Amino acid sequence: MFERYYSELKELKENFCERKLISLKKAGKYIFEDNKKYLNLSSNDYLGIAEDRKILNNFLKIADFSMGSASSRLLTGSSYVYAKLECLLSALYRKDKSLIFNSGYHANTGIMSALLSKRDVVFCDKLNHASILDGIKLSDAKMFRYKHLDYENLEELLQKHRNDYETAIIVTESLFSMDGDIADLNKLVELKNKYNAVLIVDEAHAFGVYGSRGLGIAEEQNCIKDIDIIVGTFGKAIGSMGAFCCGHEVLINYLINKCRPLIFSTAIPEINIAFSYFVITEVIPNLRNQRRELLITAQKLREKLASLQLATTGSSHIVPVILGENKTAVNASKVLIDNGFYLLPVRHPTVPQNTARVRISLRADISYEEIAAIPELIVKAETV
Ligand SMILES: Cc1ncc(COP(=O)(O)O)c(C=O)c1O
Numbered sequence: 379m380f381e382r383y384y385s386e387l388k389e390l391k392e393n394f395c396e397r398k399l400i401s402l403k404k405a406g407k408y409i410f411e412d413n414k415k416y417l418n419l420s421s422n423d424y425l426g427i428a429e430d431r432k433i434l435n436n437f438l439k440i441a442d443f444s445m446g447s448a449s450s451r452l453l454t455g456s457s458y459v460y461a462k463l464e465c466l467l468s469a470l471y472r473k474d475k476s477l478i479f480n481s482g483y484h485a486n487t488g489i490m491s492a493l494l495s496k497r498d499v500v501f502c503d504k505l506n507h508a509s510i511l512d513g514i515k516l517s518d519a520k521m522f523r524y525k526h527l528d529y530e531n532l533e534e535l536l537q538k539h540r541n542d543y544e545t546a547i548i549v550t551e552s553l554f555s556m557d558g559d560i561a562d563l564n565k566l567v568e569l570k571n572k573y574n575a576v577l578i579v580d581e582a583h584a585f586g587v588y589g590s591r592g593l594g595i596a597e598e599q600n601c602i603k604d605i606d607i608i609v610g611t612f613g614k615a616i617g618s619m620g621a622f623c624c625g626h627e628v629l630i631n632y633l634i635n636k637c638r639p640l641i642f643s644t645a646i647p648e649i650n651i652a653f654s655y656f657v658i659t660e661v662i663p664n665l666r667n668q669r670r671e672l673l674i675t676a677q678k679l680r681e682k683l684a685s686l687q688l689a690t691t692g693s694s695h696i697v698p699v700i701l702g703e704n705k706t707a708v709n710a711s712k713v714l715i716d717n718g719f720y721l722l723p724v725r726h727p728t729v730p731q732n733t734a735r736v737r738i739s740l741r742a743d744i745s746y747e748e749i750a751a752i753p754e755l756i757v758k759a760e761t762v
Pocket residue numbers: 481482483484486507509551555580582583611612613620621
């Protein structure tokens with residue numbers, strides 16, 4: 379009866395593409411598996427907040443919140459703790475309104491599927507995250523995928539197709555999760571104005587890390603006010619759980635009425651929302667030096683990779699080493715793990731075919747000296 383699934387799993391295994399869940403223990407920047415210790419370079423805890431017991435204990439001293447919300451936000455799940463965090467986000471971004479979701483996946487699938495219909499068109503960077511693509515697929519809108527960060531290609535598509543549809547949306551990540559490169563948001567603002575489109579920017583990997591107050595790349599590029607909807611997540615640099623978007627009042631009110639993942643799912647508990655609030659107000663403002671150090675480490679690592687002719691992209695704290703075939707990335711990951719670096723292979727469909735890689739996800743509490751051996755180990759793995 380399940381033959382189809384058996385054979386598909388077998389095929390994935392043969393193509394070095396099988397995924398497995400692991401059972402591990404974390405402590406600070408380390409991972410423990412089967413009594414072995416590894417440096418954790420595969421999480422999105424870029425500032426080391428999720429695993430910082432001091433931060434957690436400080437939060438718990440003031441925490442008096444429920445562990446379950448027991449309903450959707452549209453029923454009784456929307457406590458004052460949500461309202462407080464939403465007000466804070468609207469004030470920080472100077473937007474009319476904000477809306478919290480259970481995760482970035484809920485946010486993107488919900489926003490894209492709610493705002494788009496059959497009559498509409500969306501222009502989507504080719505390397506945008508699966509949650510954005512899944513939301514677009516749910517909407518039945520016409521989608522054009524422009525070449526990654528290629529705004530000439532985007533303009534060609536806008537020129538050719540924009541006028542055939544009612545609403546047009548341009549959607550991009552600000553810092554691309556698997557390539558570590560950064561969108562030119564001002565160029566996108568120019569195009570969205572010229573072609574009368576709505577601009578949505580997903581700051582999942584930049585929120586907390588970039589910009590003078592940690593608001594993301596839009597803050598760094600000084601264009602928050604020109605972006606229609608900014609999405610951010612709390613599950614990465616903030617070390618919590620959930621996501622938000624902020625923007626024009628009518629868009630947020632529309633989402634409250636139409637966004638299915640918001641309407642039909644139990645809201646995450648108050649305690650998570652309160653922790654996100656605590657981190658944004660009490661922790662992030664004190665981490666300026668750590669954020670600067672993080673980028674210096676990334677720069678040094680990129681220079682070392684380049685000196686060994688290893689292919690990388692981008693300029694951020696996400697440093698991919700692109701190896702091509704799944705098997706090569708799986709081998710490199712094995713060698714790195716054997717040497718104490720917890721670096722998992724990234725393969726299709728997370729990245730395009732034949733661009734399998736190890737994605738070095740740097741953290742502010744890991745120094746360059748601790749990771750300096752990685753490039754040579756990758757070279758060694760390539761020759762095995
Ligand atoms: C760009 C981007 N957006 C959204 C998400 C989903 O966020 P979450 O993990 O909170 O569901 C991810 C997850 O990695 C992501 O990379």
